[in-house]
Amino acid sequence: MSAETPRTGEQPLAGLITAAAAGQFPDPDGGWERVPPWRPGLEGIFSFTAHAVFAVAPDISDRRISSLGADGLGGAHDPRLIAALAGPAGWIDSLDMLLAGHGTGRSGASPRLVDRPDLAAHPRARFAARIRDEPRVLGYPDRSRSALVTVSRGIAGLTELSFEIEPARRGQRGGAGLAADALSVLPEGQVALAAVAPGNAASVRALLSAGFVPLGSFQLFRRAG
Secondary structure, three states: OOOOOOOOOOOHHHHHHHHHHOOOOOOOOOOEEEEOOOEOOEEEEEEEOOEEEEEOOOOOOHHHHHHOOOOOOOHHHOHHHHHHHHOOOOEEOOOEEEEEEEOOEOOOOOOOOEEOHHHOOOHHHHHHHHHOEEEEEEEOOOOOOOOEEEEEEOHHHOEEEEEEOOHHHOOOOHHHHHHHHHHOOOEOOOEEEEEEOOOOHHHHHHHHHOOOEEEEEEEEEEOOO
16 A cells, blocks of 8 residues: 555545645645544644645534634634634644655665663653654664654654754754654655744754655644643
């Protein structure tokens, strides 16, 4: 089965994302659609080019979303809209760029990263454990190195990566190398997602250098209770 082919029963958002990773984006109709959330208690708003997707629970009506100005032309990411959906006591994550890469691991080849449970207390690993499922913490075999990668079942149930290079190695293409090494852990062709704040230019450049491509933007939120 191709890595870009949605599986039967797959979360609808997963199908939209894997299709976009293969270059097949939703129609740029200026509108929006809704899909069910992929994780209990976690919701999100996604924007592709001129088309938005709301992964929200059914107790929020289409009329309510429309009344807040939702559209596919920027309205979906109006801060007032997500603040209204999350509520005054809710949690709202940063607005991130969504990128996709593909695994490069081959049968019989050794990945360049290994399991590093000693890095599980790192803030990036702890954050992944809070909002994703089945997180795996990886790093280099050299235990003197603290660069880490998390591999989790994240957005829409798809594989999601996050990474952080040591401060002393930044600006030396270390981030790009780490992102590329993360892809070597995954089977060849498997879609892998990564999220990065648009203002984090260093990480954006690292992911682009490692072969990731931009798909759109998204913002996660949790309602109180």
